[in-house]
Amino acid sequence: MKTASRIYTALIFLLLYAPIAVMILFSFNSGRSTSAFEGFSLQWYGELLRDRNIGEALKNTLLLAVLSAVLATLIGTAAAVGISRMRNRLQKNTVLSVTNIPMMNPDIVTAVSMLMLFFFASSLLGTATRSFFTVLIAHITFNLPYVVLSVLPKIRQMDKHLTEAAMDLGCTPLRSFFLVELPAILPGILSGALMAFTLSLDDFIITQFTKGEGFYTLPTYIYSMTKRKVKPDMYALSTLIFLTVLVLLIASNLLSAHMEARRQGKVRYRKSAKR
């Protein structure tokens, strides 16, 4: 039974990674083919360096991800604090359900709906339908629910008496928020921001629908590359992205394991001090 389950797991993982392995292999191909390996070369990586558009697309992607994550985190955190203070159940539930819509709706419907809004607005204002700002607005919109949903539980877990104590000791509500509440919910805010950042990096459909001509992010640039004849340079770009993700994931895993170990070390230290 145990061997069977091991073989099954290994098989699924093999199938999951086979295409990726093939992609990495052929990014080093010296020929133009993506099915016959002719020899090892780095020429497609060199080709990438020479491609100006990729630098531009990378810059756009990062700019969008940072801006949309920061703005969504600001709006979303304030929203989570406000929502947690709502007494009216109906109001609270309505706001929460509307917030969740971009998460539940398929991306393509969100994308079409945003485009329809921008189309209407541009016909009123006489401006271009799509630009950098329409993409930014769209990214903030699909990031918001993830920020709100990762901050809200932290607020719920927090001891309410702490804020009351701070106010009793003469803090204004704003001061008590920054001194007491904010440090307590910071982990939630950070994980929300990180989530928003990665979602924005990875988004293809919504960007594709709301972006203007000639504006590219990495995913939309890869999409345009899939329509060309020669592919190994696309494989090279994908391999670089894959390796970056791999390094980041391993680093964040090691970091969290390290922090966990340190935290447990601290607890052990405190216990021995008590004795």
Place this chain on the structure above:
Amino acid sequence: MTAANAVKRPRFSLPRWISAAPHMAWCVLFIVAPLLFICYYACTDPETGHLTLSNLANVFRAEYLRILWRSVEYALIATAVCLLIAYPLALCITRMKQRHQSMAILLLMLPMWINLLIRTYSLKNLLESNGLINQFLGLFGIGPVPILGTGFAIVLGLIYNYLPYMVLPIYSVLSKMDRRLIEAASDLGCSPLATLWRVVLPLSVSGIISGITMVFVPSISTFFISSSLSDGTILLIGDVIEKQISLHTARSYSVGASLSFILMILILVSLFITNRFGDKQEGVVL
């Protein structure tokens, strides 16, 4: 002190939830309004702006209905196969040592961090008529078997891309399950299979439901997977929407809006049906 505070307090006070106001304004402007505009463009004539049902009626032509049905069919098959593969896999993972478990979950999540375009394209490369699979089959004198351009390739693409979304919620429910329940069942004379069927499975319904939702919704609305793995010969509803929208004319926008409107309703209905099965079960948030 209290008296001084009382004097200082302004005559009207802001509501306690005021910090949510920017978010609420954002939601109205960029979530609610856009959905209303889908309805608006689905129900008005693109040239005159008059209210009309002809756009929606247009969508119910045999051509679109066939595509719509095909999308539902492929998404259902992909979801079912994902469930069949994912459930045993999640079970296998929960039976590993703790260290191996987190390793397996990391390996499962890694492909999710790679863009869908890249994943699909590398799968396409494998399936091509001169791709590695056919080269392998060729060693035995079989083929080349045309895989690309068939419905099978598209369903395979859906399964390949969305399998982790099914495994993770099921795993998270299974790993939190009380082990003693399983022991109790076998103490009371259940065979391992009966324990699985009567104890473990019913307790993991919430994970199954969120897995189904997380696979079905993106499967039915996909457009890149289908157009790429069939070279544009088999269209799904998402492909038609994308084609119409990318024409960027008022008329194509209203067709795209009508199709999105239908798709949205289709998904709402299926979410409603799915949730009926999981009544009173708490959803799992990843």
